Amino acid sequence: MKPSVPTPPADESVCSQTLPLDEFLTFKLVALANALQTQVTRHYVAPVTAVGLTEWRLMGLLQQHGETHAGALARISLMDKAQISRSLQPLIDRGWVLRRADPLHARRHLLSLSEEGHSNFDRVLQQARPFQAALLNALTQQERQALAAIMTKLTQAAEAIDAQAPQLRKAAFPTN
Numbered sequence: 001m002k003p004s005v006p007t008p009p010a011d012e013s014v015c016s017q018t019l020p021l022d023e024f025l026t027f028k029l030v031a032l033a034n035a036l037q038t039q040v041t042r043h044y045v046a047p048v049t050a051v052g053l054t055e056w057r058l059m060g061l062l063q064q065h066g067e068t069h070a071g072a073l074a075r076i077s078l079m080d081k082a083q084i085s086r087s088l089q090p091l092i093d094r095g096w097v098l099r100r101a102d103p104l105h106a107r108r109h110l111l112s113l114s115e116e117g118h119s120n121f122d123r124v125l126q127q128a129r130p131f132q133a134a135l136l137n138a139l140t141q142q143e144r145q146a147l148a149a150i151m152t153k154l155t156q157a158a159e160a161i162d163a164q165a166p167q168l169r170k171a172a173f174p175t176n
Contacts, residue, residue, distance in 0.1 A: 025154075036135075044127035049120050051096075054079075054087045059113060059121045062097065067112040069102060096120055 014023075021027065041053050051059070061073055070088065074081040088111065091097040096117030102108040113121065136144060161168065 039131070040128070044131055045124055048124045048127050051091065051120075052087075054083070055091055056121070056124055058084065058087055059091065059096065059117060060125075062111060062113045063118065063121050067110050069105075069108050069110055071108070073111070091117065 037053055045051065045053055045056050049056070057077065058073060061076055062068070065072070065076065070081055070084050073079070073084050077084070088097055088099075092099050094116075095114055098112050098114050098117075099109045102110050139147065
């Protein structure tokens with residue numbers, strides 16, 4: 001069964017032919033994400049450790065999920081596997097991420113945080129929590145719940161749209 005994109009009532013629909021660029025949800029979300037990432041880097045990653053935000057995120061995924069491989073990190077983070085590989089190398093060079101051959105898959109390596117990697121991640125995490133709490137506390141509990149529901153709904157819609165992309169492309173650009 002194909003997922004379907006929920007459609008709002010006609011009087012609430014956004015017109016795909018006249019939607020102004022500054023109203024694109026993707027533009028607005030990227031702008032917000034960039035502003036938050038700048039804040040993250042400036043206030044709690046850079047002052048505590050010499051890694052960038054992407055590296056810190058990967059350390060967080062390894063902290064959360066334990067030993068895994070780059071392909072799994074790509075699926076979990078929705079990041080490009082090449083970007084993950086580039087970002088992991090400095091962490092491996094520092095000894096914060098350990099890499100070992102996967103005994104079940106000859107062409108794959110398993111990745112995990114070293115003791116020093118855990119320590120550095122935890123130092124940044126302690127700095128991050130007050131900033132993240134302050135962001136969340138800018139919203140009421142009801143708004144936080146609504147935001148979580150909206151994010152889930154948009155994620156599901158994005159997955160459904162992705163599955164329907166060939167049909168949407170054909171509708172937008174019919175061949176004569």
